[in-house]
Amino acid sequence: GGVASGLGILIGVSVAAGALLMEGRLALLFASFAALAVLTEQIYADLHGSVASASYTQAGLLGGIFFAVALLSHVLYRRVREAEAMAARRTVDIANLTKLNAFIIANLGTGILVVDGERHLRLTNKAALGLLAIDRARLGDSLGALAPALMEWLEDQVRDPAPEGTVVCIGERELRASLKLLGDYRASGALIYLRDNQEITREAQQIKLAALGRQ
Secondary structure, eight states, X not given: OGGGXXXXXXXXXXXXXXXXXXXXGGGGHHHXXXXXXXXXXXXXXXXXXXXXXXXXXXXXXXXXHHHXXXXXXXXXXXXXXXXXXXXXXXXXXXXXXXXXXXXXXXXXXXXXEEEOTTOBEEEXXXXXXXXXXXXXXXTTOBHHHHOHHHHHHHHHHHHSOOOSSEEEEETTEEEEEEEEESSSSGGGOEXXXXXXXXXXXXHHHHHXXXXXXXX
């Protein structure tokens, strides 16, 4: 039936697929082949009288549609590639920031513990393990098994929040603990700061002595 049958528009699917797979000017290759094929079919049909009337205008418009589809598909392809490249760069940046944060937390003098809603360990540093007298801890370990006193303090704080910097006794050591909930619900987890209470007392005394010395 020639271009008037409407079946020629189906070639646009192949043109779009080819433009998505090709780069640069090659994206127009499939559109050129499709347009030439349609014009050749129309000329052949006109010479052999297999169609009632020649329609070169429709053939030309259909070829133009093929080029438009190829160009739009190529623009879409370039945007997808740019988005993929940006996502890859963001992934690298996030990985670097994660390593940097882990390095900073690991070398902080303040003990840091992060637990999830089930009170399983998600993050810690050397200072926290030293204050809690724990030789080794793995991610996913229960806080109740590692430090029962701290676990009890945490649950008390969640039920009835106390002023910041309350004292927790871990064995013979007094720790000043602060709590920061990571959300409004238990499942959000919590962030716990730990410091040696005796160290804080010594620092306060040194500050007082320094102030007296300046006076």
